[in-house]
Amino acid sequence: MAIVWREQMSVGHPVIDADHRALIDILNTFENLTKNGAAFVALDQTFRELAEYTKVHFSREEAVQREIGYPLCQTHQEKHRALVARLLAAYKRFKQARERMEAQGIDCDHHSYADLLSILNTWLLEHILQEDMKLKPHIQRHQESKALAG
Numbered sequence: 001m002a003i004v005w006r007e008q009m010s011v012g013h014p015v016i017d018a019d020h021r022a023l024i025d026i027l028n029t030f031e032n033l034t035k036n037g038a039a040f041v042a043l044d045q046t047f048r049e050l051a052e053y054t055k056v057h058f059s060r061e062e063a064v065q066r067e068i069g070y071p072l073c074q075t076h077q078e079k080h081r082a083l084v085a086r087l088l089a090a091y092k093r094f095k096q097a098r099e100r101m102e103a104q105g106i107d108c109d110h111h112s113y114a115d116l117l118s119i120l121n122t123w124l125l126e127h128i129l130q131e132d133m134k135l136k137p138h139i140q141r142h143q144e145s146k147a148l149a150g
Contacts, residue, residue: 002028003121011132012139013064019057020128026050027124031117040098047091050120054084061132068142070135079131083123090119 003024010017030046058080065073094116 002031003125009128011128011136012143013135016057016061016064016132016135016139019053019060020132023050023053023057023124026053027117027120030120034117044095047116051084051087051091054087058084061135064139065135068135068138070138072134076131076134079127083127087120087123090116090123 005021005024009020011020026046026049030043030050033042033046058077062073062077062080064070065076070076
């Protein structure tokens with residue numbers, strides 16, 4: 001099922017929130033391709049887009065964390081590295097399984113794509129709703145400090 005952005009997912013920073021929306025859009029595109037029986041090439045390209053955007057997003061989010069003096073910055077960055085590793089490992093397993101099926105002359109069903117999509121959806125939502133939400137009060141405090149100073 002497609003992920004729908006809700007205001008409760010907002011951390012209160014326009015760049016981070018825009019990135020989260022973009023990541024959700026990419027995941028939803030991947031899901032639509034899966035449901036519509038798209039060729040592996042299209043799915044592969046969309047996954048690569050997701051992986052690249054994730055790296056860019058994490059870099060921006062970490063810059064915001066440093067700017068606001070987020071006390072859990074180091075821990076959060078380590079979680080980012082672990083998430084990227086999990087993302088790439090899940091895709092590698094998916095791709096290897098697909099290649100084995102093709103080598104055996106088995107048509108790769110889209111159920112395996114759905115499994116990967118489920119992993120990706122869980123990964124993204126858990127990170128946003130559990131880890132990134134910890135940023136919200138720090139972002140708000142930083143914005144209030146800037147408003148008072150400026």
